Amino acid sequence: MFFSLKNFMIQILLVINIGSIVNTFIAIFFYALSVKLIYCQGEKEEHIVIDQQIIQKKQAGEFAATLITDGMIVGLGTGSTVRFFIEALAAKINNEGLNITGVTTSNKTSSLAKSLGIKLASVDEVPMIDLTIDGADEVDHQLNGIKGGGAALLFEKIVALNSKKNIWIIDESKYHEVIGQFPLPVEVVPYGSHHLLKKFLAADMQPTFRRTATGERVTTDVGNYIIDLHLNRIEYPQSLAYFLEQTIGVVEHGLFLKTVDEVIIGGNQPTLISNTKP
Ligand SMILES: O=C(CO)[C@H](O)[C@H](O)COP(=O)(O)O
CATH class of the missing domain: 3.40.50.1360 (Rossmann fold)
Structure with missing residues (x-):
């Protein structure tokens, strides 16, 4: 009697465990499905925006x-x-x-x-x-x-x-109240460009050399480099233009x-x- 009760208890526990494992799988399946649906929806919306542009x-x-x-x-x-x-x-x-x-x-x-x-x-x-x-x-x-x-x-x-x-x-999509979301391109002479990058870094301008998909530095039609400044918001474009124009090694900047x-x-x-x- 004792053994059969024990067996019975084990059977119950097994059923509960198997049930919870199945439930867990079902939950994971539906979660993955919803993530995929949200992702696809996001991708679709992104495509619509790009097509519109x-x-x-x-x-x-x-x-x-x-x-x-x-x-x-x-x-x-x-x-x-x-x-x-x-x-x-x-x-x-x-x-x-x-x-x-x-x-x-x-x-x-x-x-x-x-x-x-x-x-x-x-x-x-x-x-x-x-x-x-x-x-x-x-x-x-x-x-x-x-x-x-x-x-x-x-x-x-x-x-x-x-x-x-x-x-x-x-x-x-390009018409904004304030410019700066798009990284500001600065065309620089290659000679001394590392020092320029450090100067922009010190000024908290989040500079990066522009690179091709294969990782080489982008060069302009006249062989200069591009440093992109990630500024987010340019409140005073005139002062920034003046600063860049006074910086030796800068050939031109993208503020028009x-x-x-x-x-x-x-x-x-x-x-x-x-x-x-x-
Ligand atoms: O300044 C430019 C090139 O140096 C382009 O006019 C600017 O990048 C806009 O390009 P797109 O029409 O491809 O969005």
């Missing part, structure tokens, strides 16, 4: 092409948004037989424009550029901008400063202040924001 870039680029008229000398910026503009411009030149001269801001843009048959000249071969269409990485409500995500900031600034009018084309005349934000009806500041 690409659509707006295309809308802004194509709208900018409608502003180009016969005989213009046109500054051609760099980047994925400008690519849409250049493609639309090349089609317009072909369809309407326009005489357009492009002035490019990078080797990448030169190759693209040449491949599409756009006539090119260097900035020194033209008296003045009529209109430059470029992208931007971030723009604030005063139309200060951060540029250089494509490492072309030096030529972009030279072309912008030699243009009668500058227009940036962006998607709405009082440069742009209009910003086009892509949309079904693109939004045009004019710079009203003198």
